[in-house]
Amino acid sequence: MSTAATNVAHHADVEHEEDNSLTSWLTTVDHKRIGKLYMFSALFFFALGGLEALLIRLQLMWPENHFISAQTYNEMFTMHATTMIFLSIMPLSAAFFNFLIPLQIGARDVAFPRLNALSYWLFLFGALFLNFSFFFSGLPDGGWFGYANMTLAKYSPGHSIDFWILGLAILGNSSMMAGFNFITTILNLRTPGMTMFRMPIFTWMSLVVQFLIVMSFPMITVGLLLMLFDRSFGTNFYFPPNGGDPLLWQHLFWLFGHPEVYILILPAMGIVSEILPVAARKPLFGAPFVIFSGIMIGFVGFGVWSHHMFTTGLGPVADAAFSTTTMLIAVPTAVKIFNWIATLWGGKIRFTVPAVFAITFVFLFTIGGLSGVMHASPPVDLQQQDSYFIVAHFHYVLVGGAFTGLMSGVYFYWPKMFGRYLDERAGWISWVLLFIGINLTFFPMHFLGAMGMPRRTWQYPVGAGYDMWNMVATVGSWFIAVGFLVTLASAVANAFFGKGKKAPADPWDAATLEWSIASPPPHYNFKKLPTVASDRPYWDEKHEGGPAVSQEVIAVDAPSHVEMPPPSWWPLGQALFQGGFFAAFLIGGGTGQFDADRFMIQLPIQLLLAAGMLYCMFGWIREDARPR
Amino acid sequence: MKLPSFDTAVRSLVLTVLGATGLAGCELWPYNNGQYPYTTTDPISDFGMYTHELYAQxxxxxxxxxxxxxxxLAFTLLRFRDDGQPGNPEQIHGNTQMEIGWTLLPIVIVLFLIVPTVRTIFVIADAPPAGAIDPASGLVMRDDAGEPVKKTVEIKVIGKRWWWAFEYVNEGIVTGNQFAxxxxxxxxxxITSDxxxxxxxxxxxxGKRDAVPGRMNRIWFNLQQDVQPGEVEHIRGECAEYCGDAHALMRFEVIALDGADFDRWVTEYQAGPKLAGDVKTKGEAAFAAGGCIGCHAIxxxxxxxxxxxxxLTFFGDRRWLAAGVHDxxxxxxxxxxxxxxLLTQWVRHPDSLKPGTTKHDEESRALDGMNIPVDRSNDGILQEDEMSTEQLDAIVAYLLAQTSSYPIQ
Known part of the structure; x- marks a missing residue:
């Protein structure tokens, strides 16, 4: 299986012409290519999730509107959230993990390049699988939080919830593999001299995120499996009439769901922590404190899940405890914000497009963070929970925060990834539209929440006073849509049609290793691994007379080629069989009872697919994947 | 140092001011009851006021x-713009005193948030008193037998798909989508759900409380607004947790009455509507023949x-149809x-007024093994041959005629 690909492109010479065939992309194990695959997949799903959001906003433009049906509306908000969280923000973060981590720590690839490819293919199958339910049983309509017992077979017959459960299980699998891969990479593949506290902040935040992923995804996976059992085999984990407890699902879900919030925001915080010092031409102020506050956020993030459940009646002691831990998260968050401002203070700030997006992140994230402190107080939360106030809050955190931070990363790292700048004018237009749009769409939702408008409602009544602000929000959503499309069009023109100014290796006068090599980096990243002596090795070389790390200085006498792992078909094959294995659960599912006839069809199919997985595993092990 | 350009300064300042005033408006906006029937900022109970006080603080x-x-942030951006001069700014890596300072500052602020929060949590979690409190003594007012004079009204709230049932625990009254x-x-x-x-x-x-199947949550309160005898204060409620197709259309109304009026309301509802003549005889017959009795009690x-x-007891008292949705x-x-x-349309084709209604009907009937002669097999529409216009008119008249002495305006 691998023979066709093994003789391609693993001898990477300096002058080597990039192989751009389809085969080379399907079999790639290069972290930079996988990063690009993640990035374009994420941008595609951003557009899809945005389309769903536009339909939601159009439906809410007028009171008692009939633009889309209640059923469609429920599918739209379910898929909008699921898409944005699992198929857009997480993979866009993954794009940066993949592309940047090896470059920032001075490695030639991740620790397990083939596992990395498997993560991507599983992600893609999971994402497509989730959306394919559209063609079979309708899109999932249980909300991204899929609260039991409504998502059990009695109230959600058919297969759409099964698609959701299995899709998320596949995606979780992919994320966990990537998590272990990056942890290993960061802990083991740092270049000589790169101590933990000389690592760039983005890599640090990524490390925290990987730990969050590998510790939180097992919990939702367990929750999803129990739900699958309830739906397919008639177990009663969440079914109250037979002694199950729907709150069990909420605990398992939010034990995952709250760390997930930090999985979404910490990469953006890492990116912003890279960009602000470059913009101010100073080091990051208090870097160890920024790092420890990130670790602190990740740590405490596991102890706050029940603040999503204040209205379920956990009792005053639990409410008080979870309220306290939740508010404590404000402390490391505030430390980060103060350090970002202190980084800018005393600098010579250059207002480039990525810098402006990064500063916007700080501003918008502050709003989202502060409204979050408000409903950390359970009595206040009783009035805000499940109202549009919450919608406003987490859109400020996720759109104003995570999305804006990732956009700054797109503009900042694009020249490194593709060798050409993203168009600056398009960047400014996009920023203006997004800034107006985000505030116009999401700020009025605070008001709507205070007026008592509940979330996830297909219609709102005439005479409730919700009309004006909903219209404003709908208008704002189009600003966001156009703003995003401007960047998307500019990115596509840049990557596929060669538009955009050529970028040098170090377009922003930055400090870390990734800027000391060519743009785009060669297949092997570093011809000779640099030895670093500080947390800003490249800046020190350029401005402080520090030891050289850039390739043009240190790699003059390096050998003419570098050995890299060869491409492989096994990850794709493994992903296909694994995806199929999960999908086959559909055959028996959805009835709420164990159906022996259908199970006897499901079982042999799954055994075949499991054999396929084993075959791929065996081939994977037998394959000579040593760098050649 | 070069001054920041005028436009940047103005832009930043305008943004700052807009943002701050906007957020301020969020809570301090006078969302009064008149224009905003679901407002969270105009509480009329002591429970709501505890929350509101904390909310404002x-x-x-x-x-x-x-x-x-x-x-x-705005000042930093304006003050430290790149001035175009050569050379890099001073390379400051950090300052431990400042770090300690801005770690302690949020801790102190958080304390100011946590203390009143925890206090309020325990205040609203207290068990309700057995009856009305005498403001002079601070104790429950009791008669000679030791029974509370104005006994606490206990109501069991049950969330359904997609309507609400209210069961008065001591009075034995059951209502749907509206309670006094x-x-x-x-x-x-x-509060619970089945x-x-x-x-x-x-x-x-x-604040809201979730209606979780298999669990019972409680909220209790005293109205802080004095309702005049003979008058009715309408308070609107809604479902806040996503519960399927018609989640958006699961509202209800609370009618607050003067104490003496409430006692008479209870007596009347316990006795049931007093109907006579054709409306009663024809109506009851049609109600039974149409199969309505299988699911509805009067x-x-x-x-x-x-x-x-x-x-459906005293259906004529209700202003809203289909769980607080249609006036x-x-x-x-x-x-x-x-x-x-409207009622005719509702019986004939409920999905046209509230999506998902018949779907759930079918679900619960199939699952509970019920056999009800109502047949909406043709696209969820009750056709003429399944129920004649004459029969339906009798049912509608029978329902609308049931008014108590507290009809809703």
């Missing part, structure tokens, strides 16, 4: 922090004792035609 703290951080409360004694609501998870929310009374109609659907009397009580037409 935290909002102010948060606004001040926001203004300070934004001002600091007195203004002179505590009201205790026991379907999926819902959330019971009357923003003007106070006090005083011995055949009608179904438990699946909303209790039956938009032109006032005198115009009964609209109510008649």
């Amino acid at each position: 935290i909002t102010w703290i948060v606004l001040v922090i926001f203004a300070a951080v934004t001002a600091l 409360i007195p203004d002179d004694r505590p009201v205790s609501l026991l 379907t999926v998870i819902h959330s019971f929310w009357v923003p003007r009374i106070g 006090t005083g109609n011995d055949q009608a004792n179904g438990l699946q659907g909303p209790n 039956m009397y938009p032109n006032g009580r005198s115009d009964a035609t609209h109510a008649h037409d």
Whole structure:
């Protein structure tokens, strides 16, 4: 299986012409290519999730509107959230993990390049699988939080919830593999001299995120499996009439769901922590404190899940405890914000497009963070929970925060990834539209929440006073849509049609290793691994007379080629069989009872697919994947 | 140092001011009951007021922090713009004293948030008193036998797909989508569900509580607004937890009455509507023949004792159809035609007024093994041959005629 690909492109010479065939992309194990695959997949799903959001906003433009049906509306908000969280923000973060981590720590690839490819293919199958339910049983309509017992077979017959459960299980699998891969990479593949506290902040935040992923995804996976059992085999984990407890699902879900919030925001915080010092031409102020506050956020993030459940009646002691831990998260968050401002203070700030997006992140994230402190107080939360106030809050955190931070990363790292700048004018237009749009769409939702408008409602009544602000929000959503499309069009023109100014290796006068090599980096990243002596090795070389790390200085006498792992078909094959294995659960599912006839069809199919997985595993092990 | 350009300065300042005032408006906006029937900022119960006090306090703290951080950020951006001069700024790596300072500062602020929060949590978690409190002694007012004079009204709230059932625990009254409360004694609501998870929310009374199957949550309160005898205060409520197709259309109304009025309301509802003549005889017959009795109960109609659907006793008292969704009397009580037409449409083709209604009907009937002669097999429409216009008219007239002495305006 691998023979066709093994003789391609693993001898990477300096002058080597990039192989751009389809085969080379399907079999790639290069972290930079996988990063690009993640990035374009994420941008595609951003557009899809945005389309769903536009339909939601159009439906809410007028009171008692009939633009889309209640059923469609429920599918739209379910898929909008699921898409944005699992198929857009997480993979866009993954794009940066993949592309940047090896470059920032001075490695030639991740620790397990083939596992990395498997993560991507599983992600893609999971994402497509989730959306394919559209063609079979309708899109999932249980909300991204899929609260039991409504998502059990009695109230959600058919297969759409099964698609959701299995899709998320596949995606979780992919994320966990990537998590272990990056942890290993960061802990083991740092270049000589790169101590933990000389690592760039983005890599640090990524490390925290990987730990969050590998510790939180097992919990939702367990929750999803129990739900699958309830739906397919008639177990009663969440079914109250037979002694199950729907709150069990909420605990398992939010034990995952709250760390997930930090999985979404910490990469953006890492990116912003890279960009602000470059913009101010100073080091990051208090870097160890920024790092420890990130670790602190990740740590405490596991102890706050029940603040999503204040209205379920956990009792005053639990409410008080979870309220306290939740508010404590404000402390490391505030430390980060103060350090970002202190980084800018005393600098010579250059207002480039990525810098402006990064500063916007700080501003918008502050709003989202502060409204979050408000409903950390359970009595206040009783009035805000499940109202549009919450919608406003987490859109400020996720759109104003995570999305804006990732956009700054797109503009900042694009020249490194593709060798050409993203168009600056398009960047400014996009920023203006997004800034107006985000505030116009999401700020009025605070008001709507205070007026008592509940979330996830297909219609709102005439005479409730919700009309004006909903219209404003709908208008704002189009600003966001156009703003995003401007960047998307500019990115596509840049990557596929060669538009955009050529970028040098170090377009922003930055400090870390990734800027000391060519743009785009060669297949092997570093011809000779640099030895670093500080947390800003490249800046020190350029401005402080520090030891050289850039390739043009240190790699003059390096050998003419570098050995890299060869491409492989096994990850794709493994992903296909694994995806199929999960999908086959559909055959028996959805009835709420164990159906022996259908199970006897499901079982042999799954055994075949499991054999396929084993075959791929065996081939994977037998394959000579040593760098050649 | 070069001064920041005028446009940048203005832009930043305008943004700051807009943002700060916007957030301020969020909570301090006068969302009064008149224009905003679901407002969270105009509470009329003690429970709501505890929350509101804390809400306002935290909002102010948060606004001040926001203004300070934004001002600091805006100033930094204006003051430290690249001046175009060669050379790099001073390379400062950090300052431990400052780090300690801005770690302690948020801790102190958080303390100011946590202490009143925890206090309020325990205040609203207290068990309700047995009856109304005498303001002079601070004790429950009791008669010679030791019984509370104005006993706490206990109501069990049950979330359904997609409507609400209210069961008066001591009075034995059951209502659907509308219930009455007195203004002179505590009201205790026991919230649960026998379907999926819902959330019971009357923003003007106070915060929401989830209706979780298999669990019982409680909120209790005293109305702080004095309702005049003979008058009715309407308070709107809604479902706040996503519960399926018609989650958006699962509202209800609380009618607050003067204490003495409430006692008479109870007596009347316990007795059931007093109907006579054709409306009663024809209506009851049609109600039974149409299969309505299988799911709906009406006090005083011995055949009608179904438990699946909303209790329809004194249906004529209700202003809203289909769980607080459609106004039956938009032109006032005198115009009964609209109510008649709307109710007819509701029985004939419920999905046209509220999506998902028949779907769930079919679900629950199939699952509970019920065999009801109502057949909406043709696209969920009850056709003429399944129920004649004459029969339906009798049912509609029978329902709308059931008014108590507290009809809704």
